[in-house]
Amino acid sequence: MANSPNDMMADSPVKVNTPGEAPAGPSPEEQKKMEAAYNQMKRKMAISEMGKAIKHKIMVLSGKGGVGKSTVATGLALSLAQQGLKVGLLDIDITGPNVPKMMGLDGRRLNVEGGRIHPAQGHLGVKVISMAFLLEDEDTPVVWRGPIKLGAIQQFIGDVDWGNLDYLIIDFPPGTSDEPLTVAQNLPDIDGMVIVTTPQDVALLDSRKSITFANSLKVDVIGVIENMSGYTIRGKAPAGAEIELAAPGGKTVKAQADSDGNWAGTLDIFKSGGGEKTANEFNVPFLGKLPFDPGFVRGGDDGVHRIVSEPDGPSSEAFSKVVAKIQERVESGSTEGGLEII
Numbered sequence: 001m002a003n004s005p006n007d008m009m010a011d012s013p014v015k016v017n018t019p020g021e022a023p024a025g026p027s028p029e030e031q032k033k034m035e036a037a038y039n040q041m042k043r044k045m046a047i048s049e050m051g052k053a054i055k056h057k058i059m060v061l062s063g064k065g066g067v068g069k070s071t072v073a074t075g076l077a078l079s080l081a082q083q084g085l086k087v088g089l090l091d092i093d094i095t096g097p098n099v100p101k102m103m104g105l106d107g108r109r110l111n112v113e114g115g116r117i118h119p120a121q122g123h124l125g126v127k128v129i130s131m132a133f134l135l136e137d138e139d140t141p142v143v144w145r146g147p148i149k150l151g152a153i154q155q156f157i158g159d160v161d162w163g164n165l166d167y168l169i170i171d172f173p174p175g176t177s178d179e180p181l182t183v184a185q186n187l188p189d190i191d192g193m194v195i196v197t198t199p200q201d202v203a204l205l206d207s208r209k210s211i212t213f214a215n216s217l218k219v220d221v222i223g224v225i226e227n228m229s230g231y232t233i234r235g236k237a238p239a240g241a242e243i244e245l246a247a248p249g250g251k252t253v254k255a256q257a258d259s260d261g262n263w264a265g266t267l268d269i270f271k272s273g274g275g276e277k278t279a280n281e282f283n284v285p286f287l288g289k290l291p292f293d294p295g296f297v298r299g300g301d302d303g304v305h306r307i308v309s310e311p312d313g314p315s316s317e318a319f320s321k322v323v324a325k326i327q328e329r330v331e332s333g334s335t336e337g338g339l340e341i342i
């Protein structure tokens with residue numbers, strides 16, 4: 001027969017004190033809940049502090065895979081760092097993380113000290129955190145269930161000690177998936193997203209989806225970048241010589257050698273102008289074109305991004321122009337910011 005409130009609630013985590021009895025401490029279950037609430041609060045405070053310490057946060061997305069999102073995200077970070085700004089790069093792609101490779105940080109593991117995660121220093125002092133730092137080894141594919149993956153992203157947002165940054169660039173896996181949503185919901189004051197596309201029709205169709213997705217996240221679209229847009233061939237010929245290049249689609253591109261005998265002609269191997277068309281269609285800014293440059297592929301393999309190996313080359317110059325447009329837009333405060341933190 002139950003003769004005290006605690007007998008009646010034997011299975012309940014809540015212990016009721018009988019008169020005269022010393023107040024009971026929290027049950028293990030209550031303790032766990034309190035700890036979870038405390039940690040959650042601590043993380044929210046850390047995120048809010050981080051929100052203030054990082055001036056601008058930019059998401060890099062594409063509808064389709066393989067359009068050069070990671071190459072562009074890394075290039076944007078390096079181009080900003082070239083100006084002497086403090087820059088962080090957060091690589092959220094757990095399935096194919098290749099940002100560490102391009103930043104010369106291949107094989108790095110997560111550095112945790114004093115309960116905080118410390119970013120690794122990549123080229124030009126860019127601070128890098130990548131999901132790849134969590135891998136046991138490069139050859140083991142990661143199969144993470146959704147909630148674990150999203151929990152790791154939340155932790156990456158709340159527990160990384162970035163210090164003060166001018167810019168944080170965030171690279172995502174392809175498509176309109178849970179990852180950008182989790183970031184948009186957890187990271188305060190996101191300036192907006194940059195959408196990377198190639199000039200091809202399929203990629204354009206997908207980047208249209210990204211713009212609609214951005215609108216549903218209530219994250220501002222900073223603009224569209226057309227990547228792999230035109231391959232410039234350079235050569236030598238007698239001064240003033242006229243060169244004809246056979247271009248895709250049976251077209252001919254003409255070039256003329258200058259007084260030193262240097263000539264250059266650009267072939268639109270994946271068509272051209274589609275990124276701008278999409279941007280116009282959705283009434284979002286077009287940020288510019290980045291050339292097709294085999295140096296990007298080599299940089300992905302040998303760990304030296306094109307901007308580092310050729311800081312004054314045509315690709316670095318194209319990146320600077322795109323970056324200037326992004327800066328103009330976010331630093332004038334003409335973007336609207338992300339969702340409220342939940």
Ligand SMILES: Nc1ncnc2c1ncn2[C@@H]1O[C@H](COP(=O)(O)OP(=O)(O)OP(=O)(O)O)[C@@H](O)[C@H]1O
Pocket residue numbers: 062064065066067068069070071072093096098172173174227228229290291292293294295296297298300
């Ligand atoms: N402008 C460019 N010129 C030449 N090659 C490029 C260019 N941009 C990217 N690449 C190459 O294209 C391939 C895909 O690039 P990257 O990994 O950056 O794409 P992604 O969109 O991040 O891919 P994923 O969807 O798998 O994350 C890489 O081999 C990269 O070196």
Ligand SMILES: [Mg+2]
Pocket residue numbers: 069070071093096098172173
């Ligand atoms: Mg990528």
